[in-house]
Amino acid sequence: MLFVRNTTLPDGRTGIDVLADSGRIKAIGPNLPVPEGAEVIEAQGLLLSPPFVDAHFHMDATLSYGLPRVNASGTLLEGIALWGELKPQLTQEALVERALQYCDWAVAKGLLAIRSHVDVCDDRLLAVEALLHVKQVVAPWLDLQLVAFPQDGVLRSPGALANLKRALDMGVDVVGGIPHFERTMTDGAESVRILCELAAERGLRVDMHCDESDDPLSRHIETLAFHTQRLGLQGRVTGSHLTSMHSMDNYYVSKLLPLMREAGVHAIANPLINITLQGRHDSYPKRRGMTRVPELMAAGINVAFGHDCVMDPWYSLGSGDMLEVAQMGLHVAQMTSQAQMRTCFDAVTVNGAKILGLEGYGLEVGCHADFVLLQARDAIEAIRLRATRLLVVRRGEVIARSPATASALQLPGRPVSVDWALRR
């Protein structure tokens, strides 16, 4: 049994105790009695969050930066070409090793659920095999959900549809797609139809790279919402990126958002990647390119932020820190009100959990005893400081621990020292 005393929750409640027993949250509330034999952690009013969730990642490409060369132009299309050069050289051992290394980083950062796309446009399906193996290995610590992702286009790339189906047969969880990369807008729409029908047949979720361009006339999200509704897939379908929405006509967006809401389509923005890859064809003014996050949220659409890439052909930086992602999302979307900043914290926790459909996620009685104690007093401060993860707890067990840092966080009357230790 683990007892965490005096925490602050992301919703602002303070003085909350949490009791974990047999892997689940048994009690949560103020002034709880400490059961005999429980390990007690004094949280001293600091923030206790459910684990971070990355709703959009590419674990098959991660930590491959510089292999076989770096992306000179920094564009999405060179990134895709570069990944194509790297693919024939991939080995299963190297894929597994890099993915496991990334999972170590993730756990240390309290990131305990990741939806990763895995490229199925390689007849050997090496990456699929590798990540299915990694998923099993890391399962005690981290929920890894896999998306069958036809990087080169399910219609454009020969054999991609058959490979995608094989990947699903092998145990990949979610149907992916990339309609804006198909040869024509018509092919893109057709790919959305085929893939949504495949998901409906198999009872799976859908998550497509959708309209990841600056083209104001890209319309695949409309098609995705249409087929979601037609096939009864409400709540199970996600449009990732949706960057073209940044550039769309405002009148058209005013029609589109209610359609997305009606279809229960989720949206994922990838702030670090969108702000670096979009607007590359612009001189000045230069578009930001990230999708319309506050407007989507105001329309009642669930929006999460994804990390997308860490040190790969598309992005040379990143660290598995979802607070870095939230901070960038906040800036790019100019979500600077108190309420909006808190929403950015939700976008890397609860909103992502909804998209993945995680069972037992959250800080309520009966949920898995999975949580992160942060060296911050609230969610906004956590984003500001990219706060140290003092403790990462999975199923009631402490699986990672960091010493507190001397930082901009100064608790009133209680300066933080570098050797601040958790009292037992």
Ligand SMILES: [Zn+2]
């Ligand atoms: Zn992606």
